[in-house]
Amino acid sequence: MLTRIKDIATKLAPRLVEIRRHLHSHPELSGQEYQTAAFVAGVLSSSGLYVQEGVGKTGVIGEVQGTGTDHRLLAIRTDMDALPIQERTGLEYASRTDGVMHACGHDVHTTVGLGTAMVLSQIADELGGKVRFLFQAAEEIAQGAHWMVQDQAMKNVSAILGVHVFPSIPAGSIGIRYGALTAAADDLEITIIGESGHGARPHEATDAIWIASQVITALQQAISRTQNPLRPVVLSIGKIQGGRAPNVIADKVQLWGTVRSLHPETRAHLPNWIENIVANVCHAYGAKYQVDYRQGVPSVQNDYSLTQLLQSAAEEAWSSDRVQVLPEPSLGAEDFSVYLEHTPGSMFRLGVGFKDRIINYPLHHPEFEVDESAILTGVVTMAYAAYKYWL
């Protein structure tokens, strides 16, 4: 079966490169993937899949019904949105839309999803059950997976597989990880309310800027002294706003930040832990405060047996030296984790780095590029893992 999958995928490879270049030239922002979704639906229906459009806003579902009678439904998820970045690669198939670029490889994910759908539709007579392809919108704003779930895309799903490109792994190789792959990402907004006054007479005022600086320092120091260093927490304040004039003491400062963590128990206590520090600093200096902690996406926790499935499929397909077991998770975020609240799953990293280049630009960089030979690696790995799921 592996040879058959490789033969079909190899024949499809030139067309898949064309598809990827088409998607790359026509990127669309999160929640606006209208052309992309129509294109995806067209390819899926011409490959004989059952297709449903408008799932999770601009998402698309495609299904391949295997001839086997196993009732376990396997989902394969890819994302379709691009980023508000001006492309600077100079490629002939570079983005034709000003200020929008597929800089996170979601064009490759969509292509791998389509290629896998084409391969599996050709071997449906050998599949033990049904495969559902989820082409979701709006991953970059961490909304698309929620929308898909709300529209019942996960109904009856027993397991889910996903893929994300990775420029620091060379094309031809993949990375897998047992357990945590990405972090939980939450949003933080803190407001410090003091009392305005003359810059020359601070004792008659309550300086919200100074207190805000104490809050930031206290939070950063408290992480190193009160959080388990083996259970990482990153808190970054990325935006701060307050004050009116150089000689006027500010009565209000707002801070906005992101909070990353890997362990669910750690994450659960973070809102209280932060509020407690903010409250005590503000109390000490006579300011009022407000803390808004909004949970974003959880950490991607890869399921053990589905990660084994990916590893064995890739090792059989490509030999074990092309399968890296990643030693570390990323503190980036990925809304694939939203599906994992409903069913076990695993996401692998698809190497897209050029072996002969010293610099492979990172994800979200205006010069980010992929070695397109990775598409074949991705399709064969995914299709063969899907086939093996029911064995």
Ligand code: NI
């Ligand atoms: Ni991405």
